[in-house]
Amino acid sequence: MSYAVRDDSGYAVVELTGDVDLSASPEARSAILGCLAQARNVLVDLSRVTYIDSSGVASLVEGYQTAKKKKLRFGLIGVSEAALSVLKLARLDKVFPIHATINERIRADG
C-alpha cells in the first residue's frame, strides 16, 4: 500500500492505494490520525484500494470516532467495489459518510 495526502477545499484528502491489510493498516491509521491531530477535516479516498481487511476498516473507524470527538469532519470518497463490499459486511456502509467525489461531499456539506 502507498498513501498520499493533499489539501483540497478545506479537507486533508488521504488517498490510499493498493491492499490495506495488517501489514499496511498501521501506516494508513497513522496518516488518518495524523491529519486529525492537526485539527484538519479528513476525507479518505478509497478509489484505488484493491483490498481492505478488518485492520484497514478499524483504521477508518478510529478516524471516524476521533473526528467525532474533536468535532472535525470525516468521510470516505470514491469507495472502490472491493472496499464497499467489506464495509457492507461490517455494516458500516451506512455509518460512514460516503460520497462519490469530493465535490459531491462539499455540496452535501452545504
Added chain:
Amino acid sequence: MTGQRLLKVKFPADPRILRKVREHVREACERGGCCEQVVSQIVLAVNEACSNIIRHAYKGSGAGEIILEIFNNGRELEFHLRDFAEPVDLTSIGPRDPREIKPGGLGTLFIREIMDECAYGHVQGKAGNFLHMKKRIA
C-alpha cells in the same frame, strides 16, 4: 478431513506474507469451482484468520509459523489453520456486536458471517492452536 486437498502451505507469521497467502487461497478456491463473489469472501475470511493468529496467538512478534490446508469434498471447502503458539484463551475469541461501532472484533465477525462453520481448539499433546472452517459450495 475428506476430499481432495487443494492447497497446503506453511508460511511465517508475518503480515508481509499475507498478500501471497491471499493469492494462494484465491487460486485454490477458483480451482474448487467457487464463483468470484464467494472467492473474494473466502479470501477475506482466511486472511482474517491468519491475521488473528499473527496478532493474538503469536502476539505480533513476527516469529512462528502457520500451516494452511484447503480441502474440497464436493459439497464444501474445508480450511484448516494451525499455529505453534502458546494455547490461546478460547473464551476470548468472539465477534463484536455488529450494531456496535468500534475498531476491534471485526475479523472474527467477518469469519462468522462468511463461513458456514468454524471451530477453534488447542492441538492435543502438542503446542499450538487450530481453526477449522467450512464453506458450502454446492
